[in-house]
Amino acid sequence: MRKRMTTALIDESLRAVADPTRRAILRLVRDDELAAGAIAQHFPDISRPAVSQHLRVLADAGLVDVRPDGNRRLYRWRRDGLRDAAAFVQEIWSDSLARLKVAAEREDRSR
Amino acid sequence: MRKRMTTALIDESLRAVADPTRRAILRLVRDDELAAGAIAQHFPDISRPAVSQHLRVLADAGLVDVRPDGNRRLYRWRRDGLRDAAAFVQEIWSDSLARLKVAAEREDRSR
DNA sequence: GATCTCTGTAAGATGATGCTTACACAGTCG
DNA sequence: CGACTGTGTAAGCATCATCTTACAGAGATC
Numbered sequence: 412m413r414k415r416m417t418t419a420l421i422d423e424s425l426r427a428v429a430d431p432t433r434r435a436i437l438r439l440v441r442d443d444e445l446a447a448g449a450i451a452q453h454f455p456d457i458s459r460p461a462v463s464q465h466l467r468v469l470a471d472a473g474l475v476d477v478r479p480d481g482n483r484r485l486y487r488w489r490r491d492g493l494r495d496a497a498a499f500v501q502e503i504w505s506d507s508l509a510r511l512k513v514a515a516e517r518e519d520r521s522r
Numbered sequence: 523m524r525k526r527m528t529t530a531l532i533d534e535s536l537r538a539v540a541d542p543t544r545r546a547i548l549r550l551v552r553d554d555e556l557a558a559g560a561i562a563q564h565f566p567d568i569s570r571p572a573v574s575q576h577l578r579v580l581a582d583a584g585l586v587d588v589r590p591d592g593n594r595r596l597y598r599w600r601r602d603g604l605r606d607a608a609a610f611v612q613e614i615w616s617d618s619l620a621r622l623k624v625a626a627e628r629e630d631r632s633r
Numbered sequence: 634g635a636t637c638t639c640t641g642t643a644a645g646a647t648g649a650t651g652c653t654t655a656c657a658c659a660g661t662c663g
Numbered sequence: 664c665g666a667c668t669g670t671g672t673a674a675g676c677a678t679c680a681t682c683t684t685a686c687a688g689a690g691a692t693c
Binding site for chain 2: 426430496497502504
């Protein structure tokens with residue numbers, strides 16, 4: 412059972428994605444499962460803890476999944492995370508007919 | 523001539539959209555052209571200047587157009603504003619084949 | 634078990650954000 | 664012209680975001 416996404420949750424995912432570093436991280440873990448350290452290496456300009464904090468934001472927003480693996484923690488993109496954000500963009504961006512469709516799907520999912 | 527959207531600009535539009543009040547404003551001016559005051563009336567919980575500031579953020583991000591009309595200023599949604607934000611969402615969210623297509627379109631537009 | 638590796642968290646500095654009230658100023662109307 | 668309307672901006676304030684350095688603790692390795 413999946414309720415309609417609350418404003419707070421869609422806020423969280425949109426806010427998470429509004430940061431360029433976090434968008435870059437999302438692209439990195441889009442197809443590969445990567446450890447926190449491996450991700451941090453892609454960002455030499457910011458410290459490792461900063462990246463760790465970005466990862467937390469992404470995880471809290473439901474945009475990535477985390478999996479412990481021995482010493483490390485592996486991150487991977489979570490497909491469902493962006494779904495409602497994408498739905499909002501479509502709701503605004505699509506033409507009227509498509510908007511009705513999107514709205515109907517949202518209703519559907521909220522049942 | 524339209525160059526590829528810079529990180530800063532996509533940031534701006536995504537940040538603008540990450541606020542629930544601004545998303546609500548976008549929905550209001552999605553189909554109707556509305557004056558600032560009329561928009562503010564929809565938000566009794568926050569002051570009129572606060573709404574005015576939100577409108578500025580939306581306008582700066584290119585998400586709405588403004589048009590003076592006598593005393594008032596009319597706001598309307600600007601279709602192009604969300605396009606690159608939508609492209610990002612698709613780039614992440616779509617499957618690999620669709621992602622190639624999106625990337626190709628971005629390339630195309632940047633010429 | 635001692636040490637090394639990988640990672641998250643705490644604390645704090647700094648800058649951005651979102652709100653409020655007070656004000657300014659152009660346009661409308663008597 | 665003088666008052667009223669619609670709107671944006673300034674100043675100030677509280678909160679939040681993001682970064683840093685320092686630290687803690689779990690797991691691997693010797």
